Amino acid sequence: MKEHKENAVISKATIDRLPLYYRYLKLSQEEGIEIISSDELGRKIGVTPEQIRKDLSAFGEFGKKGVGYYVRELTRNIGEILGLNRQWNIAIAGVGHLGWALANYANFSPQGFQLQAIFDIDPDKIGRYINEIEIFHIARIPEIIAARNIQIGIVTVPAEYAQDITTSYVEAGIKGIWNFAPIKLEVPTTVHVVSEDLSIGLSSMSYYLSRQLY
């Protein structure tokens, strides 16, 4: 197999599609499928085969001409590219409805994301457990983040507290923020922020439905 092209700059669009490929490949692997073509994969996840081949080619040559991709091998390769072959320790700040839902999200662990701590400010919640993970007061963010080697912090606090929590996270050494608050977070360039702005989806839906409905 060829070497990865380590120094090329990869587009964000490509990176956002890799998890899609990975997920479907893993499913195929579990179903015992050994080979898949870019055409087949593309049809299943809604991406053109050219796009898939282009995306993958940024990292190396994973397929066999005239044959397709070996599912097990490609899965392993994409997993490696995405850094999913290691454990990431994560924390949640804010046990509202959404934080609670995320704390219960089983989807984390299979991919190496391990919830290690939960933070809130409500005295009634502190000391309780969600799925065996303890809820701590937010004042303990510095201590716990460091002690448990947590790299990723989830922000599910109300918008008005989101920046403060983020700052605490960053000062505690967090390297990635998964933000669900509907504001733009200020972080140093060394910290990576992924924002899930849920209300945007609904509003854009409203736009399209308005135009189409009558």
Add this chain to the structure above:
Amino acid sequence: MKEHKENAVISKATIDRLPLYYRYLKLSQEEGIEIISSDELGRKIGVTPEQIRKDLSAFGEFGKKGVGYYVRELTRNIGEILGLNRQWNIAIAGVGHLGWALANYANFSPQGFQLQAIFDIDPDKIGRYINEIEIFHIARIPEIIAARNIQIGIVTVPAEYAQDITTSYVEAGIKGIWNFAPIKLEVPTTVHVVSEDLSIGLSSMSYYLSRQLY
């Protein structure tokens, strides 16, 4: 004021930024701010001023040269563009952790999104209420969607049931699907799907952190 440019094709990127503008403008309005420049707005939400002006220019001329935008007027205009000046009736299918969180999401109603029904298959949940909204058996989707004039259906069922629920929704007359299941849904072209694929954010984060961390 000038006429809107009704027949131009607007990019999806533009539409996805409008809710961002709208939200910040609404906040500004509540704070009593009367005028805002594209520069100021852009700084606050992390979009370049040129981009904002370009986006808005697709719909009309909403600003005053040398002055900026009247907050109240621009808010109203964007709200109109997005179709937020009317009520949208929505339903949720799947009362797992995420469905439950969304059912409790207060963010809906202020923008005219009104939760009208919840569906699940679990006999223990049927007949119960979340925030005064009743949980019905999914078999009643056709009846309830029609009776309550529900236009938008949320999908928070497990992946393996997501397509069936979607099909039920569509056959019942739903025009928009807000999908949280990690699969590609098949719908007629007349139905608009917005997907929130939460696990992608975490995986792409893993990619960036891997590259940066050591």
Add this chain to the structure above:
DNA sequence: TAGATTGTTAATCGATTAACAATC
């Protein structure tokens, strides 16, 4: 060998950024 499918280059498409005239 013939058919299938990859990997990659070139062409196209679309979105962002720069620049600036218009004008408040």
Add this chain to the structure above:
DNA sequence: TAGATTGTTAATCGATTAACAATC
């Protein structure tokens, strides 16, 4: 008037699609 800021056109940048040689 001078300074500020919009709206828009042109230039640039980036991402997708098309095409096809390579090869299994």
